[in-house]
Amino acid sequence: xxxxxxxxxxxxxxxxxxxxxxxxxxxxxxxxxxxxxxxxxxxxxxxxxxxxxxxxxxxxxxxxxxxxxxxxxxxxxxxxxxxxxxxxxxxxxxxxxxxxxxxxxxxxxxxxxxxxxxxxxxxxxxxxxxxxxxxxxxxxxxxxxxxxxxxxxxxxxxxxxxxxxxxxxxxxxxxxxxxxxxxxxx
Amino acid sequence: xxxxxxxxxxxxxxxxxxxxxxxxxxxxxxxxxxxxxxxxxxxxxxxxxxxxxxxxxxxxxxxxxxxxxxxxxxxxxxxxxxxxxxxxxxxxxxxxxxxxxxxxxxxxxxxxxxxxxxxxxxxxxxxxxxxxxxxxxxxxxxxxxxxxxxxxxxxxxxxxxxxxxxxxxxxxxxxxxxxxxxxxxxxxxx
Numbered sequence: 330x331x332x333x334x335x336x337x338x339x340x341x342x343x344x345x346x347x348x349x350x351x352x353x354x355x356x357x358x359x360x361x362x363x364x365x366x367x368x369x370x371x372x373x374x375x376x377x378x379x380x381x382x383x384x385x386x387x388x389x390x391x392x393x394x395x396x397x398x399x400x401x402x403x404x405x406x407x408x409x410x411x412x413x414x415x416x417x418x419x420x421x422x423x424x425x426x427x428x429x430x431x432x433x434x435x436x437x438x439x440x441x442x443x444x445x446x447x448x449x450x451x452x453x454x455x456x457x458x459x460x461x462x463x464x465x466x467x468x469x470x471x472x473x474x475x476x477x478x479x480x481x482x483x484x485x486x487x488x489x490x491x492x493x494x495x496x497x498x499x500x501x502x503x504x505x506x507x508x509x510x511x512x513x514x515x
Numbered sequence: 516x517x518x519x520x521x522x523x524x525x526x527x528x529x530x531x532x533x534x535x536x537x538x539x540x541x542x543x544x545x546x547x548x549x550x551x552x553x554x555x556x557x558x559x560x561x562x563x564x565x566x567x568x569x570x571x572x573x574x575x576x577x578x579x580x581x582x583x584x585x586x587x588x589x590x591x592x593x594x595x596x597x598x599x600x601x602x603x604x605x606x607x608x609x610x611x612x613x614x615x616x617x618x619x620x621x622x623x624x625x626x627x628x629x630x631x632x633x634x635x636x637x638x639x640x641x642x643x644x645x646x647x648x649x650x651x652x653x654x655x656x657x658x659x660x661x662x663x664x665x666x667x668x669x670x671x672x673x674x675x676x677x678x679x680x681x682x683x684x685x686x687x688x689x690x691x692x693x694x695x696x697x698x699x700x701x702x703x704x705x
Contacts, residue, residue, distance in 0.1 A: 345585050352577045357569060364570050374572065381580045453563040476564045501522050508560060 333397055341388055352381055355398075358478045359405055365473050366409050368462055380408050396484065403488045406470065413466075453511075460510040464503060471496060472503040519543060519550045524557045 333354075339347030359380060364373035383404055391400055448456060461469060474480040474488070486496045519527075519540060526532045527540045544550055573579075613620050671679070694701065 343585070345581055348584070349577050349581055352580050356572045356576055360570050360572050370570065373570075374576070377572070377576075378580050378583060382584060385584050450559075450563055450566070453559070454567055457563055458567060477567060477569070501525060504525065504560070504564070505521060507564075 334393065337388065337391065337393075337397065340385065348385060351384075355401055356381075359401070361477050362402070362405060362470075362473050363409060365461060365477070366466065366470060367412065376408060376412055380405050383408060396487070398480070399484050399487050402474065402478070402480070402484075406488060409470075456511055456514065457507060460507050460514065463510050464507060468499055468503040468506065471500050472507070475500050518547060519553065521553070521557065524550075524554055525561070528554070528558055528561055 333351070336347040336350045340351060356377065360370075360373060360377055363376050363380070364370055367373050367376065384401060387404065391397070461472070464472065471485055471489070474485050475482070480488075482493055482496050482500070485491075485500075486493045489496065491499075523532070523540060527537060530537075532540065544554060616623060670682075
């Protein structure tokens, strides 16, 4: 953590090596987030370059009391939203989703089939990856942060400025909707 | 205890339940085969989710980003040093010329200054002549303006008041003609 603070300070002085350390630390988590949000690795890499450029130019505005990882993911999230706005990509709000045929009642059938046990682990991963792309963007984002970037619920709540309970509920919805999508695929 | 709902199962699996609740859940699981199946299913699902493959950026990604951020900029120090370098270079060239030409240098220099003087004189003469041309043209313009003023005063004098209706009527017919000629542009916007 102290190392990170040192890298930030050195980067502010224009030290390339220090900023390289920051890039190396965050490039993989950010690529996994951005890539799964825009569904294309090449576009994701371009966006990632822009995100790091934004991080570097906004570094002076960073307040040390704020967790750096959260700050970085906040920048990335805003950048992805900007990208969608520019491309006019359709994104669903949570309110819309409730009218898109997903409801929690559908997600929780009484006699539920075991989706997970039907596939081997590697098959299941592949299916999940495909189903993830069908998940509404607002849920997909939180899901990726929680299970791929391994952010805590608190960190996610901080990034999205949402109450902790809402974040937990949305991530639960994401998991169950993903299961529903897998069930539908069978 | 009632059968477990998926949310509780996830919380149990991710250790998000208070220890007392976790104990109750464990007690229920020990006796309920349906909930055991549910737990097994969600555990397998969570395992798959958590072990999704991680994408890796290309090995030169950091260098690409750094190259974009830290583009070589033209700093003032570099500009000053370059200018000084050029000055030194040209001075050295001049000195070499002096050394190489030796006694001929002064002669060349005086011939050059003579040529410079002749050229300057020619330039001066050209400027004087150009000035004269400008004065002639301005006089011509003034005369033209005076003539115009006289014509206007003649036209609008009380004695020749009949000229005004003639001019007005010609303006009227001219505007009618213009309207007809540009009717498409004016009324249809074509």
